[in-house]
Amino acid sequence: MKCIDVAAIVLLVAMPATAQEAPADAAAPRDGGWSVRWDDHPEVEWSGRLRVEFRARLQGDSRASRAAVERGDGDRFDVGRRRIGVDGAIGRAVDFQIEGEIEKTNPWRDVYANYRPLRGAQVQAGQFKIPFGLEETTSGGNLDFIYRSIVSTRLAPGRDGGVMLHGRVARRTVGYEMGVFAHDGDNARPKGGTRVFGGRTLAGRVTVEPFRHSKSTMSHVEVGVAFTRSPLPEGFPAVRGKSVLGVSFFDSDVWVEGNRRRDGVHVRWRPGPFSVASEYIRVSDDRRGQSQEGTNLPPFLARGWYVSGTWVVAGAAGAASADQPARPLFQGGFGSIQVAMRLERLSFGNVAETDSPSTSPRADVVLGNREIAMTTGATWHLNRWITLEGNVIRERIGGATVGSVPHLRVWSRLIRFQLAI
Amino acid sequence: MCGASPYGLPFRIGLVVIVWTVSTAGDRVASAQTVEELFDDGTVHEVRLSINERDLHELRERYLENVYVPADFQWRDQRVRNVGVRSRGLASRSASKPGLRIDFNRYTSGQTFLGLASLVLDNLVTDPSLVRERVSMALFKRLRQPASRESFTRLYINSVYQGIYAIVEPVDGDFLVRAFGEKSGYLFERHFLEPYLGADLGNELTAYRRVFEPRNHELEADTVLYSPIRDLFHEVNQPVDTVWRERVGRYIDLPQLVTYVAIETFLSEADGVLGLAGMANFYLYRGPSSDQHRLIVWDRDHAFAAVDSPIFLRVEENVLFSRALAFGDLRALYLDVLEQCARSAAANGWLEGEIVRLSTLIDVAAREDVRKPYDDETHQMAVEFLKQFARQRPSFVLREIARERGGR
Numbered sequence: 057m058k059c060i061d062v063a064a065i066v067l068l069v070a071m072p073a074t075a076q077e078a079p080a081d082a083a084a085p086r087d088g089g090w091s092v093r094w095d096d097h098p099e100v101e102w103s104g105r106l107r108v109e110f111r112a113r114l115q116g117d118s119r120a121s122r123a124a125v126e127r128g129d130g131d132r133f134d135v136g137r138r139r140i141g142v143d144g145a146i147g148r149a150v151d152f153q154i155e156g157e158i159e160k161t162n163p164w165r166d167v168y169a170n171y172r173p174l175r176g177a178q179v180q181a182g183q184f185k186i187p188f189g190l191e192e193t194t195s196g197g198n199l200d201f202i203y204r205s206i207v208s209t210r211l212a213p214g215r216d217g218g219v220m221l222h223g224r225v226a227r228r229t230v231g232y233e234m235g236v237f238a239h240d241g242d243n244a245r246p247k248g249g250t251r252v253f254g255g256r257t258l259a260g261r262v263t264v265e266p267f268r269h270s271k272s273t274m275s276h277v278e279v280g281v282a283f284t285r286s287p288l289p290e291g292f293p294a295v296r297g298k299s300v301l302g303v304s305f306f307d308s309d310v311w312v313e314g315n316r317r318r319d320g321v322h323v324r325w326r327p328g329p330f331s332v333a334s335e336y337i338r339v340s341d342d343r344r345g346q347s348q349e350g351t352n353l354p355p356f357l358a359r360g361w362y363v364s365g366t367w368v369v370a371g372a373a374g375a376a377s378a379d380q381p382a383r384p385l386f387q388g389g390f391g392s393i394q395v396a397m398r399l400e401r402l403s404f405g406n407v408a409e410t411d412s413p414s415t416s417p418r419a420d421v422v423l424g425n426r427e428i429a430m431t432t433g434a435t436w437h438l439n440r441w442i443t444l445e446g447n448v449i450r451e452r453i454g455g456a457t458v459g460s461v462p463h464l465r466v467w468s469r470l471i472r473f474q475l476a477i
Numbered sequence: 478m479c480g481a482s483p484y485g486l487p488f489r490i491g492l493v494v495i496v497w498t499v500s501t502a503g504d505r506v507a508s509a510q511t512v513e514e515l516f517d518d519g520t521v522h523e524v525r526l527s528i529n530e531r532d533l534h535e536l537r538e539r540y541l542e543n544v545y546v547p548a549d550f551q552w553r554d555q556r557v558r559n560v561g562v563r564s565r566g567l568a569s570r571s572a573s574k575p576g577l578r579i580d581f582n583r584y585t586s587g588q589t590f591l592g593l594a595s596l597v598l599d600n601l602v603t604d605p606s607l608v609r610e611r612v613s614m615a616l617f618k619r620l621r622q623p624a625s626r627e628s629f630t631r632l633y634i635n636s637v638y639q640g641i642y643a644i645v646e647p648v649d650g651d652f653l654v655r656a657f658g659e660k661s662g663y664l665f666e667r668h669f670l671e672p673y674l675g676a677d678l679g680n681e682l683t684a685y686r687r688v689f690e691p692r693n694h695e696l697e698a699d700t701v702l703y704s705p706i707r708d709l710f711h712e713v714n715q716p717v718d719t720v721w722r723e724r725v726g727r728y729i730d731l732p733q734l735v736t737y738v739a740i741e742t743f744l745s746e747a748d749g750v751l752g753l754a755g756m757a758n759f760y761l762y763r764g765p766s767s768d769q770h771r772l773i774v775w776d777r778d779h780a781f782a783a784v785d786s787p788i789f790l791r792v793e794e795n796v797l798f799s800r801a802l803a804f805g806d807l808r809a810l811y812l813d814v815l816e817q818c819a820r821s822a823a824a825n826g827w828l829e830g831e832i833v834r835l836s837t838l839i840d841v842a843a844r845e846d847v848r849k850p851y852d853d854e855t856h857q858m859a860v861e862f863l864k865q866f867a868r869q870r871p872s873f874v875l876r877e878i879a880r881e882r883g884g885r
Contacts, residue, residue, distance in 0.1 A: 290531070311529075348527035348549045349635075416547040416559035416584035418529060423585075 096440065097477055108144035111155070113137065113197060113476040121301055121468035137196075139165070149173055153184075165215065176223040186213040186241050187220065187233035187261040188282045190322035190335050191362075198379065200331075200366045200396045201433050202447045202472045203300055207360030207402050210298060211337040213241025213284055213318065216257070231263040240286040240316060244295050251294035251308075254286025254316045273327035284318040292417070293341055295358055297404045297425055305453045305462050306404040306425040310356045311417050314342020329368040329378075336361040346418055353420060362400035369393050371437070384439030391438040398431040425462065428452045443474040510553060512591040515644065516626035518611065518835070521842050522644065524598065525551040525633045526562065526577075533634065540564040540572045550579060550590065559584045567669055569603045569778065574640050574848035576600040577632075578647070593651055598632060599643040604778040605851045606859035607843055608835040610643055613744050613777030615831055619821055620740050620814065623656035624774050629839050640846035641839055648760045648773050650693065656773070661765040663702060665689035666775070672755030675796035677714040682707055689761060705768040706761070713797045722804055729797075730771045735807050737772045738798055739814035743822070743874055745786040745866075748779035751795055781862070784869045788815055788877045812878050819871035819878075829867035836860045 091101045098110040115137040141155030151170050156163040168182025185193045189212030191204050203209070220235030239245065240254030261282035267274040290313040297306030322335040337360055343353035368378045371392025383389020405424020406413050413423035433447035447470040454463030515522070528536065532546035545561040561583025566576040577598040582588045590596070601607045610627065617624040625646040632639040646652055653660035668690035678684035682703040691702055709728035715721055725731065734750075737759075741749040748757050750772070760773040793799050802808045822828035844853055851859075 311531075346529065348529050348547065350530060412558070412585060412588075414559040414585040416561075418532075418547045419559050419584065 106144065106146055108142050111139075111141045111143065111477065113139045113474065115475075116473045117202070118471040119301065119468065120470075122466045141166070174223065175228075176225045177221065178223050179219065179221055180235075181219040183215055183217045184220075185215050186218070186237055186257065186259045186284065187222070187235060188213050188241075188259055188284055188318060188320055189337065190280065190324060190333060192243075197474070197476050200364060200394070200435070201398060201431055202445050202470045205335075205360075205362040205364075205398060205400045206298070206300055206427065206429060207335065207337055207362050207400050209243060210295065210402060211318070211339050211358055211360055212243060212320070213237075213254075213257070213259070214243035216241045218257075218259075220259075227269065229265050229268045232261070234260040240284055240318075244293075246294040250291065252289045252291035252312070253294045254284070254288055257284050257286040259284040274325075276326040278322075278324045280320075280322045282318075282320045282322075284316070286316045288312055288314055288316045288341055290346075293356070295339060295341075297358075297402065297427065299427060299451055299453060299466075300429060300431075300449050301468060303453075303464075305427055305464070308356075308358075308404060309415075309417050310341075310343070310405070310419075310422055311346040312341040312343050312356055313346060314344040316341050330366065332363070332365045334361065334363045347420075348418055353418065356405065356422060358402070358404045360400065360402035362398055364396060364398035366394055366396040369395055378435070379437050379443070380440045381437050385442075387439070391436060394435045394437075396431075396433045396435070399429075400431075401428045402426060425454045427454075441476055443472075443476070445472040445474070446470070447472075510555060510591065512593060512626075515552065515591055516628045516646065518628050519838070520628070521641070521839055522552065522628055522630035523633070524630045524642070524644070525636070527551075528562065528634055530635070536562070536564060536575060537572045540570050540575050545580070545583060547584060548579075550581070552590075555590070557581055557588065557590045560588075560590075565597065566600070569600055571600055571602050571848075571850070574600045574602055574846075574850075576602070577642075593646070595647050595649060597645040597647050598630070599627075599645050599778075601641065601643055601778070602850050604859070605849075605855045606781075606832075606836070606863050607641060607839060607849075607856065608832060608860070608863065609780050610645075610777045611835055612828070612831050612863070613746075613780040614774070616744060616818065616822065616828070617740055617774050619827075620736070620817060622737060622740065622774065623652075625652065629835075629842070631842050638845065640848045641842040648692070648775060652773075653762065657762070657764070659765065660693075662767075663694055663763040663765075664692040665702075665706070665761040665763075666692050667757055667759050667761070669754070669757055674755050674794055675710060675713055675798075677711050678707070680707065685710075692760070705763060705770070708768070709770065710797075713800060717800050717803050721800065725797075725801075726769075728768050728770060730769055731801055731804075731807060732810055733771045734798070735801060735811045736814045737774070739811050740818055741774075741780075742786075742788055742790070743815055743818035743870070744777070744780040745782040745784070745870070746777065746780045747782040748776070751791040751798065752779075753791075756795065781866050784866050785873055788812075788874060788881070812881060815874055816878050819874040822867065823871035826867075828871075829864050832860065832863045832867055836863075 089103065093099050099107065101107045138158040139155060140158065141153065143151070143153035145151040149172055151172070153166045153168060155165045157165065164183060166184050168180055168184040170178055170180040172178040187193060189208050191199070191208040192212035192214065216237040216239050218235050218237030220233055222233040224231045237257040237259060240257040244253045246253065261280060263278055263280035265278045267277055269275070290311065292310065293308050293312050296304060296308045298304050317340045318337065320335065320337040322333065324333040325331065339358040340355040342355055345351065346353050371381045371383065371389060373382065378392045378394045381389060381392035385391045403424060403426035405422035413419065413421040415423050430450045431447055433445060436444045438444065449468045449470065451464070451466050451468065527549040528546060535544060536546050543563050545563045547559050548562045550557040550560045561580040563578050564570060564575045565578040569576050579596045579598065580594070581590045582594050599610065601610070604610065614624045614627055625648060627646065628644045630642050630644050632642045648664065650660040653662070653664065666689070668688060670687055673688050682699040685703045685706050686699065689706060694702060705728055709725065712721065712724040712728060715724070738750050741751065747753050750756050750759060752758070758776040760775055761770045762773055763770045792802060802811060843849070843856060
């Protein structure tokens with residue numbers, strides 16, 4: 057680990073400790089002037105007309121796996137992310153966010169402004185996550201596991217530039233997002249090479265909390281459906297099968313052309329210290345004119361689902377959420393501890409041994425592959441800024457009965473230290 | 478209550494038999510098609526490939542590379558889906574009339590066609606007569622040397638006639654089983670990057686990898702694959718004495734080598750073991766429990782070079798063969814096999830008969846082949862030359878043999 061990383065960790069550990077002890081209203085805004093305070097984040101405000109919050113997140117991962125690791129050096133402690141950003145508001149109707157990573161060739165992440173004349177009708181423009189995928193559109197700092205599910209990272213679109221109309225209606229029981237984006241997200245885009253991805257993308261999502269106003273535990277139920285539609289040029293798709301740590305198990309060497317259709321559905325229930333969530337995503341790529349004779353082939357399919365559950369086993373009482381423990385470490389408590397488990401399955405093409413599946417890029421029945429992964433984890437929020445996470449992942453790729461596709465059974469262990477302000 | 482049926486049991490059994498016979502007739506016709514029929518050299522077959530236009534463009538554009546594209550293969554009523562097709566050959570590579578290798582199991586594990594894992598479609602562009610390869614292979618078989626089975630076909634790609642091709646059985650595992658009864662040994666193809674005349678290339682095994690390309694056991698260590706080949710050429714370059722014969726004989730079947738080269742010499746092969754550019758166009762096969770190699774013939778498009786090519790032409794250039802012929806019994810065998818070739822070729826006009834039969838067989842298909850890189854007149858002249866070769870070569874060789882024997 058570089059000296060600069062160590063220094064950054066020491067500095068960031070020291071800063072929140074000081075901030076935590078400071079009263080939230082230590083520097084209350086003065087009329088017509090600047091004010092500075094640090095509640096959840098360092099914040100600057102000017103006369104109630106401009107508010108800017110500064111955010112930073114530093115993550116260090118230790119990974120051990122019997123499978124190859126796409127990036128990093130296996131067991132070595134690796135500072136995976138150094139992310140900084142600001143978000144804030146201009147007046148009462150516009151808020152914004154700018155976030156980027158240090159030392160990345162493509163540093164910009166969320167860069168957008170949101171105009172909210174009404175709660176039920178807001179317009180967001182810039183680069184941000186396409187409204188698809190429950191887990192994919194959850195902030196990295198709020199995940200229940202170290203990594204998102206492979207279903208989310210491989211099939212959900214991710215970020216792109218675009219404009220979106222969104223809001224909540226019907227007494228906030230119904231949320232909607234509908235936008236147009238330049239492409240179909242950075243998850244679907246190749247980091248190099250000539251693979252194809254979706255063009256101008258129409259995306260939409262509707263979420264419903266049908267019992268939002270009831271007093272029962274069912275008030276925390278949310279269901280949602282989402283879609284994207286994109287034109288797809290001729291080529292091999294960039295959406296490929298990779299394991300949690302990036303080992304390729306299906307290269308998607310299949311000719312596609314036409315339209316890409318993503319469809320997703322999710323359900324989430326968060327009654328108190330427990331939560332369960334599930335999501336299903338299906339990506340269908342047309343193969344127009346791709347047979348040997350130039351006729352259409354059946355679409356190339358990638359599908360996946362996950363089911364996850366969490367339980368805050370300690371430190372939840374009186375806390376707004378598990379990541380903001382009521383009694384932090386060294387302040388009369390030990391923080392909060394959450395355990396979680398996730399089962400997921402991601403498949404490409406046809407993995408059944410029927411109709412002579414073939415690895416030909418123009419096969420009617422594409423011989424695909426699949427992965428089933430089980431992740432078990434624990435998260436210790438020492439305070440609202442410092443988190444320690446541990447995950448154990450059991451992955452089962454392919455099946456030995458299908459001899460011509462890769463198959464593998466592997467355990468991986470992940471530990472993450474995260475410091476966020 | 479039903480009365481007695483007017484159609485008794487024998488009638489019903491007969492009806493069932495008739496229905497079964499009719500309904501399965503098509504299947505039995507299909508299953509009756511065998512690899513022997515595919516290599517039936519008395520007919521011009523018809524092979525059809527369906528290749529996506531984009532892939533076909535890439536195949537032609539990148540014809541110098543071994544780029545595979547998927548295709549559907551059809552012969553008679555048998556269609557094999559999702560086979561792998563690539564351009565093949567060395568000097569014969571062509572964009573307009575590509576030589577093709579068909580791998581039936583490239584994309585579908587275990588898929589075969591008539592039991593074959595692959596086929597070669599030889600574009601015949603370096604042989605204006607179109608029949609040199611076929612006639613040469615026939616003589617090798619006549620002299621009981623293992624050789625690929627072949628037949629002629631019209632090739633259509635996406636229903637467009639591509640020209641006359643030879644269907645050639647590749648030298649692979651299936652071939653080895655047919656020729657030697659097993660396929661677990663080590664098979665190498667002479668890989669022509671530069672001329673090689675049998676010199677000792679030293680202890681570095683990679684030097685031999687440049688000369689002989691493994692065609693099976695590719696993942697095994699070079700020491701396993703190439704040590705016997707290195708040892709062969711190391712021993713070949715030692716002083717010629719009785720020890721030489723014993724040591725070299727451990728690594729190569731010397732009588733088989735002599736027989737093989739004698740047939741090549743009779744055929745006036747310009748691109749074989751004693752070729753103009755050094756050793757070319759053969760496979761080496763080493764059995765599973767032996768260090769001894771033997772040669773398997775491949776690609777005879779440059780045979781029939783000259784009626785009067787001497788029977789010891791370029792022998793002295795080749796270290797291995799020139800030293801082998803220093804032994805009296807091997808030299809005598811060489812002359813004996815040459816004599817066998819000459820007498821066999823001349824017997825009842827066999828060689829000329831084969832040339833006439835095959836050139837007549839493909840005459841129409843050849844004339845309609847507009848992608849061949851020579852005109853019809855050139856083709857006819859080449860055929861006429863082969864007939865002249867068939868008539869004159871045996872007597873020329875026999876005279877040379879007599880002179881050689883008389884002079885010793």
